Amino acid sequence: MTTVKQTRERSQAELATDRKIRRIFRGHILLVEDDTSLAKLEATILATQGYVITQVESGEMALDSLHETIPDLVLLDLELPGAVSGWDVLKALRAYAGTSATPVLLTSAESGTQKHLRNRGETRSTLDHLPKPYPIQTLLKRIERMLDMTP
Numbered sequence: 001m002t003t004v005k006q007t008r009e010r011s012q013a014e015l016a017t018d019r020k021i022r023r024i025f026r027g028h029i030l031l032v033e034d035d036t037s038l039a040k041l042e043a044t045i046l047a048t049q050g051y052v053i054t055q056v057e058s059g060e061m062a063l064d065s066l067h068e069t070i071p072d073l074v075l076l077d078l079e080l081p082g083a084v085s086g087w088d089v090l091k092a093l094r095a096y097a098g099t100s101a102t103p104v105l106l107t108s109a110e111s112g113t114q115k116h117l118r119n120r121g122e123t124r125s126t127l128d129h130l131p132k133p134y135p136i137q138t139l140l141k142r143i144e145r146m147l148d149m150t151p
């Protein structure tokens with residue numbers, strides 16, 4: 001006969017296992033950042049939090065990556081080197097039906113980014129901006145919020 005205490009202990013063990021499984025895979029993030037030290041730091045921290053990271057350093061590489069896999073969220077630096085800027089990557093993401101609703105967290109040191117975003121008509125669940133420099137804890141909270149709000 002199972003006692004209440006045994007049932008409670010088993011339920012707590014099942015909850016702990018569920019939490020571990022959720023931590024194992026929390027989502028796939030495409031990290032687009034040309035600053036290699038920042039990208040490495042972010043990728044390492046995000047991976048320890050249970051995210052699978054695809055890291056690229058240019059807009060061209062981001063577009064190539066999107067042809068292979070559709071991420072759960074894109075962490076996108078707007079100030080990228082090369083012919084394809086962060087804004088170009090965002091435009092391509094929104095033009096393709098498979099990624100049109102993918103949450104995008106933009107990062108930049110540009111001061112006019114917030115104003116530009118307000119004019120786009122997207123909700124903060126699908127498009128948000130984090131001005132550089134930012135605390136890592138703020139980055140983690142924004143990513144978690146955006147993924148939680150995504151259907």
